[in-house]
Amino acid sequence: MPVPMPMERKQASYSNLDERYGIQGEKYQGQQYSHIYFTRLHHMRNLLHALVPSWKPQLPVTTVLGLEEGKDCIIVGTLYKHMKLKPSILDEYSKERSAIPLVKPHNFMHPDDHLVLEDESGRVTLAGAIPPAAFVTGVVVALHGKETSAGNFLVEDVLEAGLPPQTALSCADEDKYVVFVSGLSVGSGTFNPLQFQLLIDHITGHLGDENEQTIASNIVRVVVAGNSVHIAPRFVNGQTVASKDQSRIAEPIKELDIMLTQLVASLPVDIMPGCQDPANFSLPQQPLHRCLFSGASTYNTFSSCSNPHQFELDSVQFLGTSGQNIDDLYKYSDAKDKLEFMERTLRWRHLAPTAPNSLGCYPYTDKDPFLIESCPHAYFVGNQDKYETRLLEGPEKQKVRLICIPRFSESGIAVMLNLRNLECSTLSFSTSFDA
Amino acid sequence: MSSGGRGGKRRAPPPPAPSGAAAKRAHPNPGTPQPPPPAAAAAPGAEEEDMMDEDVFLDESILAEDEAALLMIQRDEALASRLARWKRPALPADLATGCSRTVAFQQLEIDYVIGESHKELLPNSSGPAAILRIFGVTREGHSICCQVHGFEPYFYIGCPSGMGPDDISRFHQTLEGRMKESNRSSNVPRFVKRVELVQKQTIMHYQTQQSQPFLKIVVALPTMVASCRGILERGITIEGLGSKSFLTYESNILFALRFMIDCNIVGGNWIGVPAGKYRKAARVMSYCQLELDCLYSDLVSHAAEGEYSKMAPFRILSFDIECAGRKGHFPEPTHDPVIQIANLVTHQGEGQPFVRNVMTLKSCSPIVGVDVMSFDTERDILLAWRDLIREVDPDIIIGYNICKFDLPYLIERAEVLKITEFPLLGRIRNGRVRVRDTTFSSRQYGVRESKDVTIEGRVQFDLLQAMQRDYKLSSYSLNSVSAHFLGEQKEDVHHSIISDLQNGNSETRRRLAVYCLKDAYLPQRLLDKLMYIYNYVEMARVTGVPISFLLSRGQSIKVLSQLLRKAKQKNLVIPNIKGQGSGQDTFEGATVLEARAGFYEKPIATLDFASLYPSIMMAYNLCYCTLVPPEDARKLNLPPESLNKTPSGEIFVKPELQKGILPEILEELLAARKRAKADLKEAKDPLERAVLDGRQLALKISANSVYGFTGATVGQLPCLEISSSVTSYGRQMIEHTKKLVEDKFTTVGGYEHNAEVIYGDTDSVMVQFGASTIEDAMKLGREAADYISGTFTKPIKLEFEKVYFPYLLISKKRYAGLYWTNPEKFDKMDAKGIETVRRDNCLLVKNLVTECLHKILVDRDIPGAVQYVKNTISDLLMNRVDLSLLVITKGLTKTGEDYAVKAAHVELAERMRKRDPATAPTVGDRVPYVIIKAAKGAKAYEKSEDPIYVLDNNIPIDPQYYLENQISKPLLRIFEPILKNASKELLHGSHTRSVSISTPSNSGIMKFAKKQLTCLGCKAVISGASQTLCSHCKGREAELYCKTVANVSDLEVLFGRLWTQCQECQGSLHQDVLCTSRDCPIFYRRRKAQKDMAEARLQLDRWDF
Incomplete structure (x- = not known):
């Protein structure tokens, strides 16, 4: 052998x-979470701004505040998803205990969920070609669309930063x-x-x-x-x-x-x-x-x-x-x-x-x-x-x-x-x- | 803007919750020798009201048209054009110029003013006269001011027998002379215009003859009614008749209400002015788009049906102001500037405001969807706001605590700054806003001091007042109210930060503006959510009073208004007998059957009398005009078969002889409610449903307040014979029901068990039929209700409504149980009188009680409940309870010296002021505190401490205090019927043996203590600074590390959840959370998490050796 x-x-x-x-x-010295969002937005906005000329060169880039009704433009900001079922720590203090225990879903999605885009200047509610189900709070994107008479932003197209090099x-x-x-x-x-x-x-x-x-x-x-x-x-x-x-x-x-x-x-x-x-x-x-x-x-x-x-x-x-x-x-x-x-x-x-x-x-x-x-x-x-x-x-x-x-x-x-x-x-x- | 506890603008404290609960009826103990009268026992309507007209003379020095225009021109033109965008739609051409179209509008406000008689409409009159002004809105949204002429103030007196026409004219002259004497300053040519002989009947007591002669005395001006009444009441000498004093009739009715009653106008209804019957005002007095003059007899009042039940598109302005307070002081208009005003204007019935703007002092960065208007001086802000009001022309002004804070503040601030042209906020061109201090006192709502700001032609609706009237809440801050009704926490910015934000840059001021806007939006959302406009307009329509009365006056005016309307139809007049308010006339209240305390594990059926007191009044024809006083009973010699003797011994005639008008009013109210409920079932349109639901609610409340009106000894027309009869019948019925149930439902009577009445209260009886299933109990309940109802006079009816199972009866008025209306599933857990909401209890008590009841009633797990209590007590003693659960809050209503007895929160406020005057609570704030461990023998008030201070300095709380003074009583109440030796078992068991107390980091002794590192495993002191464990614990590293890191991990979970929640409330990810709302349940936890986190990380770092 x-x-x-x-x-x-x-x-x-x-x-x-x-x-x-x-x-x-x-160290924990009383700092809050706003900084992390701020840094993220700052970093991502630079990336996205660089991409915009090759994406939709003809469109102006503006801020949430600069939106004008009916005018096509591009805005960059952090998404925030409003979720009805999202558990909140305040629920612990809700006035009445419901008699029927809530069924715990694996997922907190609800048909009423909607997206909001936020930058340093404010927030705007999004509608149109941006499915709430595919996005989450905290993502930074560039959006092409226009403000509607109701004050919402009607999205026509979404630009993500894409795979990094x-x-x-x-x-x-x-x-x-x-x-x-x-x-x-x-x-x-x-x-x-x-x-x-x-x-x-x-x-x-x-x-x-x-x-x-x-x-x-x-x-x-x-x-x-x-x-x-x-x-x-x-x-x-x-x-x-x-x-x-x-x-x-x-x-x-x-x-x-x-x-x-x-x-x-x-x-x-x-x-x-x-x-x-x-x-x-x-x-x-x-x-x-x-x-x-x-x-x-x-x-x-x-x-x-x-x-x-x-x-x-x-x-x-x-x-x-x-x-x-x-x-x-x-x-x-x-x-x-x-x-x-x-x-x-x-x-x-x-x-x-x-x-x-x-x-x-x-x-x-x-x-x-x-x-x-x-x-x-x-x-x-x-x-x-x-x-x-x-x-x-x-x-x-x-x-x-x-x-x-x-x-x-x-x-x-x-x-x-x-x-x-x-x-x-x-x-x-x-x-x-x-x- | 919430009241108290915060605010750069802070408010006077909301008064304590009404002490006499908004109970419907009197409930004194059975057999108590001298039970309080219903008035004292929180009967509605039992309030003192000053009903005084106040004549306002038209200011003849009206600002010239161009002068007013100048006011605008001086101002920034850009601003003017900005504001002009929000003007009302322009009038159609034919209305703007001619009088050829019938005008219909919904009126919101009616007042009167003294001016010259209208020459064209009243060619025969001259001199000053009262002109009524009706303000309203057309269907198209145009504002209207309709000036009504020719309506004269009057009242009645009984005509002395034997008075002929000559006597009357002599009487007239004498009266005129006396009036002249007492009104010397007045330059009215004639005080008493006419004295007419009319045939009327008094409402008091049953009378056999149909009518008697009365004198109707018509005076020149509304205020003269009171002075004329005074003369007649004191006595007047009439030639041939001698000196005589008179009882006056209907002499205490406000002029505007008198007009509404006589013209059949009810609050908030639609009024038509036919084409050709009106003139366009020659000299425009108001800022309304359309100003008409007409005769009162030409007005058409539309009943609220069909088209006329809808609402006109009123403009509702919701606003909020911010003031930059000085550190440690309540903002005062004499010192502190107004820095921001946020405004939202909404059309009634629309979901979104069409105007959103904020006016700021100094620059402010733009805000999405909001017009930001920045000004350099405070004067500019105030004037811009005035211009906004004028241009937007709101019909209703709402806000939170605006009547006591915002409006008076603005006006007083303008006075301080000498801006004389500011307070022109009303709809009358030269009408300055008047501010008066008023006291509103009502048995139901308690004494309220408030400021009365008169803004002519605009209705003010202060949501804080409405909340305090309509809801019993533990706190009335805007934060807790919106948490309660809208389910969201409101961000709260501390007043010391407000000044900092203002003094920062345009970004920080923007931050403040966003906050201010939110505070302006919340009242509007509350208004919508609670359907206030619908409910109040319907209440005004049902009771016939102007909308503004609903907030500023008590219940009795509503009943009086209905009574007067009904009396007018019947040709009856109402005497002016003010109650004496002595409280001497008392009578027995309602019965409460002895409660057989215990925990019932068999279904308990509840039999309820539907609208018991109204039904009794209808069934037995109880009224002012059916009452036969004992002396009359003998005189009138009425057949006994047409009389009813009530259990309290009063005699009333039966309806065959004379139908009472109170029963008639009640019948109409209840029939109308039935109709409204039927229509509600049919209605599809949500707005229509809102109207109908508001109506049926208003009708129900109105029906229930009639009884209280008769028992209000200090009210407008008390009649204790009626109210004591009502309660005596009520008592009889409860006893009767108990007897019938216990006699019929017996094993002898063929039933399976003997029924037992375990408790009975005012209008309901709880019966244990002995059946073990809910279904059987419901069947028996229904049978009993039908059987017993058959023995009562109609419309008194006993209804079976619900079953309690299980049922925990603690004592009278204190019980809890699961509430079933169908046998499949219980509706809710119902708890009465068990303090879960009292505000001087800490949250721990509320949570504990709620959880225990849940475990006992829903889970049916008594051992589980006991264990839960023990765990909680153990946690409390071991210092493991979240501090926010231990916070007790009390309002600081006056400064320390003014309190007779030393109180914990007052002492604390003093101490905090010494520490830091900037953040210390001031009068009007709510003071949160916890009770800390103090030296032996320390007084309770010395043991209070600021929760933040406690957190920062690791001060030990006093668990014994919480155990003995907070949780023991409520707990024992619940457990005593269930558990033997409850006190011993729950409060003194082995779980109370371990106690842990933290070491304060600021106490005197700690300054001399030297910190030494201890072993993380066994707390043994270790010498080397770099070590973590002592030599003995070396082998347990993995285990001890796991524990340390698990602690860190738990805190991280909490930290993340708390801080992201605050971001969520604040509505922004990119900005720091500023909120310091101490009303928010997570405020202290958030602070604590931050502190604990830092400490836990330090512990963890010790492992990095």
């Missing part, structure tokens, strides 16, 4: 670009893979330790035949995109915890740490926080603290990243989140699939337009870190219901691989992306016999 040749794992050059999402230097991909000749996994939910009822162990064994090359091991050796990095652990809410709601339960809080984290340690021993791993992880809530979520991973953090292959997470691997640009930005769009707007939401965020050049309106976000005063300045080659979101992917091509030959990563604890699916050609495939693990 021939002794198999020792296989060497491939390497890829990695640079972490998360700096823009750090909030170490920032992209750096060219250098041609690679060998297969290198990145594995994405999200929603491990260690500690939850749906988590299956065996399934995750299979994934680890596969990636580390302890499973399968030589062929499979060869593929495994081409995996250069693993990205864990959020919701890795599940901590029972009763332990962390501020109430006193009985001493016998104290240690149970950290149990899932310890379990995760043991598993991650196996991974980081053989290849680099990026771990991003998600909405259920022990991290802050507002975007950008800061990296999970190293003290949580006493084992894995001793390896230099372990990197705890922010959410959103941005990095470069062998000149391929990656951008991704643990899913909150897309989930929020799903609550407040409509699209045929999650990939379309992703595509929209790229065209709006904004990763999370609903922040801060309906998505928690740090009150920045001088920047909006979620603006997308350059187009990534791969754009992923974690914790989705199912695996979906598409290659998006932009007008300037931009190519973006869009990936929805399903929750692993429910689907048993991890996603593998080939750096050479941006092809995508799944790794599926099942521990039941009939599958």
Whole structure:
């Protein structure tokens, strides 16, 4: 029996670009959310103004205040969507409790919803060729239309900023893979330790035949995109915890740490926080603290990243989140699939337009870190219901691989992306016999 | 603009909620020896009203036409053309020049003025006379002033027997002489114009003969009615008859109302002036587009039917002003300038205003959809506003607290600035606006001090007054009113910021203008939402009084107006017997059956008397004119079968002998209500529906106020015989119902259970039939109602309306239950008398009570409710309750020295003034406070503190105070019928053992304390500054970090939701939130979230070792 040749794992050059999402230097000093909108509008308006001459050169650009009834023009501003069903914190104080509990819809859309465009000078209600279902609060667009006698703005055409410019991909000749996994939910009822162990064994090359091991050796990095652990809410709601339960809080984290340690021993791993992880809530979520991973953090292959997470691997640009930005769009707007939401965020050049309106976000005063300045080659979101992917091509030959990563604890699916050609495939693990 | 609590313009405090609830009837305890009369027990109509005419003489020094024009020309021409865009549509040519077209208009306001008799219309008269002015709007939106001539003031006295025509003329001369003596300053040629002998009958008491001679005394001017009445009441010597004092009849009726009654005009109806019957005014006195002169006998009053039930397109101006106050002072017109005035003008019936503008002092950046007019001086603003009023010519002026604040402020400010031409806001050319202090006192509404600003020809409608009259709310600030009715919070800008914004640049002033506009828009939206125009016009039509009376006067004028109209038809006259108001004449009030307190888990059927008191008056023919006083009863020798003796011992004749006019009025009101309700079912058009719904509501209220009118001892025509009879019948009926139910619905009578009356109140009886399903209870309820109704005189009727199940009866007038009208689904949770809205309770109490009732009644989960109470109490003791839930608010009505007893909020206001006079509350503000932990033995009033100060300094609150003084009573009330040992179980259980108190950061001792870092796990002091955990806790890092970060995460969620909500209310994403509305439930939370967030981040940062 021939002794198999020792296989060497491939390497890829990695640079972490998360700096823009750090909030170490920032402080809560009474600042409000108006600054972030202001910065966003300022930045986007410059972009849109530059595009207007090639879009509708004959039309004048004005402000909401400068509108004249019946006169065709272009205005640029931030959209605001009036939503009847949007939950409000004031509802907690409503006078009467309704006798029938409200049915919680997955989505807060209502036929009466309407859009408003706002700039520094004022607001105007929009009508016409701009479907409220496709837009959300916080998006900056340019609109062509005219003011009606009722004081509304009748939209004829909408200009979005479009996909940002992209750096060219250098041609690679060998297969290198990145594995994405999200929603491990260690500690939850749906988590299956065996399934995750299979994934680890596969990636580390302890499973399968030589062929499979060869593929495994081409995996250069693993990205864990959020919701890795599940901590029972009763332990962390501020109430006193009985001493016998104290240690149970950290149990899932310890379990995760043991598993991650196996991974980081053989290849680099990026771990991003998600909405259920022990991290802050507002975007950008800061990296999970190293003290949580006493084992894995001793390896230099372990990197705890922010959410959103941005990095470069062998000149391929990656951008991704643990899913909150897309989930929020799903609550407040409509699209045929999650990939379309992703595509929209790229065209709006904004990763999370609903922040801060309906998505928690740090009150920045001088920047909006979620603006997308350059187009990534791969754009992923974690914790989705199912695996979906598409290659998006932009007008300037931009190519973006869009990936929805399903929750692993429910689907048993991890996603593998080939750096050479941006092809995508799944790794599926099942521990039941009939599958 | 809300009142109090804020404002660069702030208002005098809204008076406390009417103390006697707007209860319909009297409810003294059964068997109480001396129950209060209905007047004291909040009967409507029981108010003192000064009904005095005030003659206004036409100012002969009318500004010359060109002089008035000059006023305009001096002013900016650009402004003039700007304002001119909003003029009314031009008159059609034939109206503008000729008199050949019949003019019809809806009148809104009627007043009178003293001027020369019209030479053409009244060729035989001379000298000064009262000219009535009717202001109105045509269907096309033209404004009209119709001057009515020839109507003379008069009243009646009984004619002394044996007076012949000669005696009358002698009497006339004597009276004329006496009048001359007492009105020396007057230069009227003749005071008493005529004395006529007429055949009338008094309304008081049943009389056998049809009529008696009366003298109708016609005087020259309306004010002379009062002086002539005085002479006659005091006594006058008539030749041949000796000295005699007279009882006068109908001598206390306002002249305008007298005119309306005699011409059959009701408030807000349409009036026609036939072609050829009017003249165009020779000298134009008003700014109305059309000014006519006509005789009162030529007016055609249209009943509100068909075309004439519609509304004319009135112009409604809603406005709001902002003043730049000095720090720490209530804005005073003597010091503080008016800096902005926002105006919105809407056509009645249209959804959107057609004029939106704001006038600002100094430049202001443009605002979308709004005309921004900037001026350099205050004088220019005020004059521009005056010009706006004149050009737009509004029929109705609305706003929030305009009568007490905005209008007087503008006028007094103009006086201070010596702008004499400012107060020409009325429709009469030289008519200056007059400001008077008035006191309006009413049993129902309490005493109100207000300013009476007379703007001739324009109706003022102050939404604050309307709210205070019509709704019982915990707060009347514009913020809480709009939160209540429109479901949105209003942004509130603190007055210290208002001056800063004004002193900033044009952008900051724009910010202020946007805010001011919003405050001007909210009253209009409230007006629309609450259908005020429809409801008030209908009320005016039903009761026959001018619209302006509805807000400025009490209930009794409405009943009196109907009574006078009816009496006139019947040839009856009403004596002027003012009630003495001694309160001595008392009678027993309504019955309340003893409440059998408990928690009923079987359906309780409720049997209600429909319009009980009106029905009793109709059924037993109770009226002034059917009452037979005991002395008459013997004299008149009436057959006993045509008399009714009421349970209180009064005698009234039956309708066969004499039909009462009160029953007749009531019958008409109720029949009209039935018609209106039937029409409402048919009606499709929303505007028509609004009119009809307003009408049926007005009719119902009117019917119910008749009883109160008769019982108002200080009212216009009290008759306690009637009111005590009504309540005595009412008591009898409740007892009768109880007896019948308990006699008939028994197991002996073939029913499954014995019925039991568990509670009865004024007009309803709660019965437990014993049936266990709602359906059965409803069936039995209906059967009982039908059976018992059969035993009553018509139209008294017992109706089955609803079932309570389950039902928590605490004591009389305090109960809660689920309300069912159909067996499938309950309609609502109904709670009476359980303090969920009282404003001296903090929100915690309200939430706790509401939640407990919900758990008990809807979820039927008593253990759950108990657990909830325990958790809340534990949270309170552990300092985990949101501070905004603990805030108590009280209005500061006067300064500290004026309060006899030291009160918590007053003391706090004093203390805050010492800290920072700029932000301290001043008189008129509402003072929010929390009760803090203080030294042992500290007085309650020393323990109050500003919530913001508490937040900033970590001051511990006093949970015991909240436990004992706020939540314990309401809780025990609810739980005592349900739980044994409720007090012990709820208030003293193990959940009350752990207490946590925060350490104040400002107390004296803390200045000497040295801060030391403690271990985040066990609070042990650690030495190294860079460490987070002590050596003992080292192994628990992951766990402890999770907790810290979870805290941060929770706060971030809250922070985001709170601040984005405020952006939403403010209606802008790109501007900072300025709102400091302390009425807003999230104000303190927002502030706290900001502070907590900063602290929590610091904690988290300690982990970055």
